[in-house]
Amino acid sequence: MTSATADCIPLLPIEELARRRRRHESSVGDIWDLLDNVMDPEIPVISLYELGVLQDISREGNAVKLVLTPTYIGCPALGIMEEDARAALTAGGYHQVIVETRLAPAWTTAWLTPEARRKMTAYGVASPEKGGIACPQCGSVNTEVISEFGSTACKSLFRCVACHEPFDVFKAI
């Protein structure tokens, strides 16, 4: 019933490889770079690209077209992400912006890079690893769940048994 896949983050999936290749081979590398400054509104240390929400960028005539994939269906932050991306593009001289929301392939925590996860941990948000969930304060893996759901749709709430600090954990889906 409940599968082990929900408890750990597997290897880099093929769709994430394809996304990175899209950026690598893109003719609009400067726009990708520009949008590296647009951060997740709730975890403002990782960019929309690092989060996996920014899927593709292309030019359509004078317009810039962004493809975004929501993390959670009902996540209220997606609207903010879109606004922030538009503002960054306008500031960078791109005034016409088209945003397409794409559902498939569905977003997963597996798209997060190790570097993005390190940044999140430094910010105080743990991410599930094979060895268990480590406290971002003291590093102990002696931790326990307080609630499967936390302060935002993408987080659950844990407590460190060693140092007693409560902390957010990025939900693995």
Place this chain on the structure above:
Amino acid sequence: MKLHDPLTRYVVRLGDDALIMGHRLSEWMSRAPFLEEDIALSNVALDFVGRARLFYQYAADLMGGEVTENTFAYQRDVRDFTNLLLCELPRGDFAFTLCRQFLYDAYSLPFTQALCKSADSQLAAIAAKAEKESRYHLRRSRDWMLRLGDGTAESHERCQNALDQLWIYTDEMFECDALLDGLIATGVAVNTASLRSEWLDTVTETLHAATLVIPEAQGGVTGGREGIHTDDLGFLLAEMQFMQRAYPGLQW
């Protein structure tokens, strides 16, 4: 609002399940037994309302014209809603809400898994997102069944009472009708009848572990798919739709 196209009717049906379930969960905001659980219930509510929006947006795209996602949520009356009766029952006590959630999540997970294989690519895409959330929902609601069922004498009693009341509404989840039969034939809809044994396995395993007893009640109550509802849905809609009914087209 009369819908004729079978695909649109099916998509709206799925949206109705999600919206009504999400609204019932949202009623717990600021009323849950403790803070973390308040947040959890709101989060699950958000997942369901988000799911409803995707289905309604898709239905609006299929219909074209002036119809938007809001048209389906705010401008239809009780007989136009085709959600499962299970979803509309008043929230009851905490045990009732969690028990309903568990019975639905145990259905929703195999349902969304099956819908991922739909011949309709948009439905498959919505399902692929919803499935991940349903897996998470089920993990939490199953855990609560264990805690309440195998908890104190009072939590056990409340949980068993909830189960006894809810059981007659579970048949409807697996009911097939003419609309479904047509869409199953074209590979669009999920054959819900085929999900029953997996659902029953999950439920039986969990209830056993939670020291709860599967009710013997027979004869399921149905009608939601045809717009025949309990009195309670009307009250829910009166509250949910009030603002748009009083001030049509109002925006934040």
